[in-house]
Structures are given as C-alpha cells and as structure tokens.
Amino acid sequence: MSKEAKKKSSPVTERLYQVITSPIVTEKSTQGSEHNKFTFNVALDATKPEIKTAIEEIFKVKVKAVNTLRVKGKVKRFKGRLGQRSDRKKAVVTLVEGSSIDIGSGL
Numbered sequence: 285m286s287k288e289a290k291k292k293s294s295p296v297t298e299r300l301y302q303v304i305t306s307p308i309v310t311e312k313s314t315q316g317s318e319h320n321k322f323t324f325n326v327a328l329d330a331t332k333p334e335i336k337t338a339i340e341e342i343f344k345v346k347v348k349a350v351n352t353l354r355v356k357g358k359v360k361r362f363k364g365r366l367g368q369r370s371d372r373k374k375a376v377v378t379l380v381e382g383s384s385i386d387i388g389s390g391l
Contacts, residue, residue: 297341299334299338300337300341301338301342302327303326303327303330303334303335304325304326304335304338304339304342305324305326305327306324306325307322307324307325307387308323308325308374309387316376317384317387320348320378320379320380320381320383320384321376321378321379322377322379322385322387323374323375323376323377324339324374324375324377325372325373325374325375326352326373326374326375327373328354328371328373330352330373330375332350332352332375335350335352336350343385345379345380345383345384345385346380347377347378347379348378348379348380349377350375350376350377350378351375351376351378352373352374352375352376353374354371354372354373354374355371355374356371357369357370357371357372
C-alpha cells in the first residue's frame with residue numbers, strides 16, 4: 285500500500301463527521317452547557333453509540349450519556365403554497381465531570 289493511500293481518511297473517520305451535522309447554539313442549549321450538556325444536530329440515521337463515538341473522537345472528551353429526539357418538520361406556507369421543512373434529529377450529549385467542549389472553535 286502506498287503512502288498516499290494511508291494518508292487518506294478512512295471511511296470510519298468520514299462517518300464521524302457525517303454523524304455530527306452542527307452544534308445547536310440557542311439560549312436553552314447554552315444554559316445546558318453549564319451542566320455539561322451539549323446539543324448537536326445529527327444525521328437522521330445516526331444511533332446513540334455512533335453519536336457517542338463521534339463526539340469522543342472529534343472533541344477528545346469522555347461522554348456519560350446521549351439522549352436523542354426527532355423533530356418533525358413544520359408545515360409552512362411558501363409564497364402561498366404549502367411546503368414542509370425537513371425533519372431533523374437532535375442529540376443532547378452529557379459529558380463526565382471535568383470535560384468540556386468549546387463550541388466556538390468549530391468542527
């Protein structure tokens with residue numbers, strides 16, 4: 285195997301960045317960060333073990349628990365026509381004491 289092939293990221297590493305879509309920065313999620321709880325948008329097909337692994341590998345922290353919820357897209361009107369927003373999945377990740385994530389640094 286050549287050196288260039290080894291340098292390419294593995295499919296497992298690529299999946300880590302596909303699982304975690306974006307952090308959610310709202311007033312409520314910011315209050316949760318005071319209690320070591322951080323909120324992220326995740327892929328709809330992501331499982332709790334995948335989310336836990338992705339957070340631990342990307343941010344180098346220890347995860348205590350992962351809670352997930354699916355948010356159904358609202359039906360809205362767009363220029364007089366009915367449309368629907370996309371469904372999404374949120375994950376609230378609780379870290380062990382002493383661990384923290386700097387959301388401002390980005391992914």
